[in-house]
Structures are given as structure tokens and as C-alpha cells.
Amino acid sequence: MKLSAFKNQLSQLEQIAFKLPDGSLVPSHFHVTEVGKVVKHFIDCGGTDRLETVVNFQLWEANDYDHRLHPEKLVSIIELSQDKLGLPDVEIEVEYQAGTIGKFGIDYNGEHFLLTNKLTDCLAKDSCGIPPEQLKNLKFNFLKPKIHVHQDLVVVNLKYKMMFSTLEQTITDLNIDGITLSRKRILDQLKDYIQSQIDKEQKVNLNFICTHNSRRSHLSQSWAQAIGSFYGINNLQCYSGGTEATALFPEVTEALKDAGFQVEKLSQDENPVYSIRYNETDHPIIGFSKKFNAAFNVQQQFAAIMTCSSADQGCPLILGASARIPITYEDPKIADGTDRQAAAYKERSLQIASELKYVFSEIKL
Incomplete structure (x- = not known):
């Protein structure tokens, strides 16, 4: 979900709720502690120079159980960030601290904002020289450690x-x-x-x-x-x-x-x-x-x-x-x-x- 779509949806809500990929809800006393711009400048495995930008939200909860973040307050934080940081209308990435800090995409299902799992992929499949039918196995082995005895x-x-x-x-x-x-x-x-x-x-x-x-x-x-x-x-x-x-x-x-x-x-x-x-x-x-x-x-x-x-x-x-x-x-x-x-x-x-x-x-x- 891009920033403009998120803001448009916020303007129609009376309260905000985020749902995690496992179906559980982020506790309702959450804070949005940061709204920012993250720029990733990198070279992929095919040698291409790439620049990616996302808008980053950081969700956090303290022990102030009576706290509730209202939609208009979050809109004001976003608009201040747009003014001061020049936030572009790009995809939103959400950081949320559970057992560890996780990064999620975001969507909306008509009731809740959904924190969606983010997946890695190869951006230079043509340059890797690996037949397409082997790419699925490649991704698996890419993450799986090699154990030598x-x-x-x-x-x-x-x-x-x-x-x-x-x-x-x-x-x-x-x-x-x-x-x-x-x-x-x-x-x-x-x-x-x-x-x-x-x-x-x-x-x-x-x-x-x-x-x-x-x-x-x-x-x-x-x-x-x-x-x-x-x-x-x-x-x-x-x-x-x-x-x-x-x-x-x-x-x-x-x-x-x-x-x-x-x-x-x-x-x-x-x-x-x-x-x-x-x-x-x-x-x-x-x-x-x-x-x-x-x-x-x-x-x-x-x-x-x-x-x-x-x-x-x-x-x-x-x-x-x-x-x-x-x-x-x-x-x-x-x-x-x-x-x-x-x-x-x-x-x-x-x-x-x-x-x-x-x-x-x-x-x-």
C-alpha cells in the first residue's frame, strides 16, 4: 500500500487497528514512534545499480494501556513528515517489535490494516544463468545453511x-x-x-x-x-x-x-x-x-x-x-x-x- 492510499483510508476511519500475519492484533495501545523515509542503494547480483525508497512506520507499545492513537493524529504526523522530509508516494514498510523487530508490508481488508510478510527475491534472474525451473530450489538453498561434517x-x-x-x-x-x-x-x-x-x-x-x-x-x-x-x-x-x-x-x-x-x-x-x-x-x-x-x-x-x-x-x-x-x-x-x-x-x-x-x-x- 502506498502512502497516499494509506492516508485516504485513514481519513475514513474512526479508529486504527493493525493485524499481524498470524491473525493476532497489535495491542490497541500501540504508538507510531517514527514516520520516515528509508533509501536503499545497492547493486544486485547481475551488477545493476539500484535505488529503492520506502516510507517507514515504526509501531511500538508501552505500558500506557489507556493510550489510543486516533486516525487524525496519525495523519498529522504523516503530513508533518511529508513537509519536513519530503516523503514520496511510495510503498509503506512497517517495523513492529514483538519477540524481535520484524518488517512488514501493509494492506487493508475493509476492517483492519494488515501487516503482511515481506519476501526476498532475485532481481537479476536473467543474469544468474539459472534455468527458471531451478529458481524455487535456489531460493530454498539460499536460505538453508550448508552443514559439513x-x-x-x-x-x-x-x-x-x-x-x-x-x-x-x-x-x-x-x-x-x-x-x-x-x-x-x-x-x-x-x-x-x-x-x-x-x-x-x-x-x-x-x-x-x-x-x-x-x-x-x-x-x-x-x-x-x-x-x-x-x-x-x-x-x-x-x-x-x-x-x-x-x-x-x-x-x-x-x-x-x-x-x-x-x-x-x-x-x-x-x-x-x-x-x-x-x-x-x-x-x-x-x-x-x-x-x-x-x-x-x-x-x-x-x-x-x-x-x-x-x-x-x-x-x-x-x-x-x-x-x-x-x-x-x-x-x-x-x-x-x-x-x-x-x-x-x-x-x-x-x-x-x-x-x-x-x-x-x-x-x-
Whole structure:
């Protein structure tokens, strides 16, 4: 949808609603924090110099649940941007922060603005020298990493998902041989869920849940997203939450940094927000403490992975979950304030990572 069509539709509405590709609605207290122009100057694989321009909207939600953005207010923001930035009448791209920041196209269905998935394509098919009947397979292999096995070493070639080298080495070195058969049977529930979603060509949504969303659930979310990327599972989105919200414990971020993640603290309040990156290209994981059913998280068609027994027992029902899988871990909190604190968090982090490596290494793409 171009900017002029969007403005014309806004002028006919009394309220604004955005619907995500999975059918869920963006919470009604959203803000449009930015309206801007993004220019992409690049050379395609056929050597052609290209210039593309889009109008960019950034959607965001805070905890001000009474906030509502009225159509006339958004029109005024757009018109100010047109005046100051010279916005052209081009296609709109929407950025929306859920588990990570996603980019969407936009359409209208007569009731809601639809955030539509954006797809990549080759702009120089004639220059690639690949027969048209092979282009479908080319796109698939373009995204799928090549995995080479040399004795006990697995080397993953991620051309366009450049994982940080320290983290890639950490994942490569993880030893899954020590996982017991009984533990594997528990982990296989998660493996089977992921495989089923992939076989059905559906998105894999995982929500890792513990009591306070401060330690184990964040470690699990971060490692699942990173290891899934390592094994080329592109349609994966990981979340975390608690039965109550507290704060992400700082030693968790230290354990992740020690493993090779890049972590940046984005706010300084009692429940700070962190950017957690595992490669150069994907949007970062946004880490902060929240309830498992917070608007920030997936609301339907997901697996709820219970990472602590108290949350498993305290949540008899997870609305919207299509699977509930208990994979519990000992809380590293028991070492807080002792000389074993850093070691305990590193140990739990690598245990979770090793078990998730077992899960994702078994997935057939």
C-alpha cells in the first residue's frame, strides 16, 4: 500500500487497528514512534545499480494501556513528515517489535490494516544463468545453511546469517553425548513439536516460561533462537515470560556474553530492556521481564515450554498454546551472592544450550 492510499483510508476511519500475519492484533495501545523515509542503494547480483525508497512506520507499545492513537493524529504526523522530509508516494514498510523487530508490508481488508510478510527475491534472474525451473530450489538453498561434517566437528556455512564467531564456536563445541536417554525422551517432545510445524510449513513459535522470567526462561529463549539459526531454521520465533514480571537478572547477560552473544542494556529502570544479538543480520532478541501472556509475546499457535516446576504447577492453563512441554532446570539463583555465582550461571547456560543443540540438531529440513 502506498502512502497516499494509506492516508485516504485513514481519513475514513474512526479508529486504527493493525493485524499481524498470524491473525493476532497489535495491542490497541500501540504508538507510531517514527514516520520516515528509508533509501536503499545497492547493486544486485547481475551488477545493476539500484535505488529503492520506502516510507517507514515504526509501531511500538508501552505500558500506557489507556493510550489510543486516533486516525487524525496519525495523519498529522504523516503530513508533518511529508513537509519536513519530503516523503514520496511510495510503498509503506512497517517495523513492529514483538519477540524481535520484524518488517512488514501493509494492506487493508475493509476492517483492519494488515501487516503482511515481506519476501526476498532475485532481481537479476536473467543474469544468474539459472534455468527458471531451478529458481524455487535456489531460493530454498539460499536460505538453508550448508552443514559439513568432518569427524566430530560440524561446520555450518551461514553466508547471509553471519553468526558471531565466538558464539558459533561455543555452539560447535557443545557436547550432547552426556545427555541421558531419559532426558532425551523429555527433550524429544520439543523436537517433535518443532518437526511437526516445519513439516506443515508453519511458523515455529516457542514461549519459554518460568516463575519470574528472570533467569532460566531468558537463557532458554536466547539459546533456542541462536541455535535454531545455527541449524538453518528460518521460520522460528522464540519468546519468554513468567507467571509474574520482575527483572532480567544481570548475571544472565554475563553468561550470554561469555558464550559469545552481544548484549546491550537499552534502559536503566527497575525492569531494564536488553538487546541480545547472536549474528550480524537478524534483529536482536529483546530481553526484559514480562508475564507469559503479555501483549509483547505470541498469543496463539505456540508451544509453552515450562522451564521451572513451580511455573509448571502454578499455570494449569496456558491460553493459546497448542502444546505444553515441561523441560525444567535447577535455578542458578541458589548461587546468588556466593563465590560460585558466575560459575553457576555459566553452567546452567551451557546445560540449556547443550540440550537445545540436541533438539535442533535432530530437526530435518
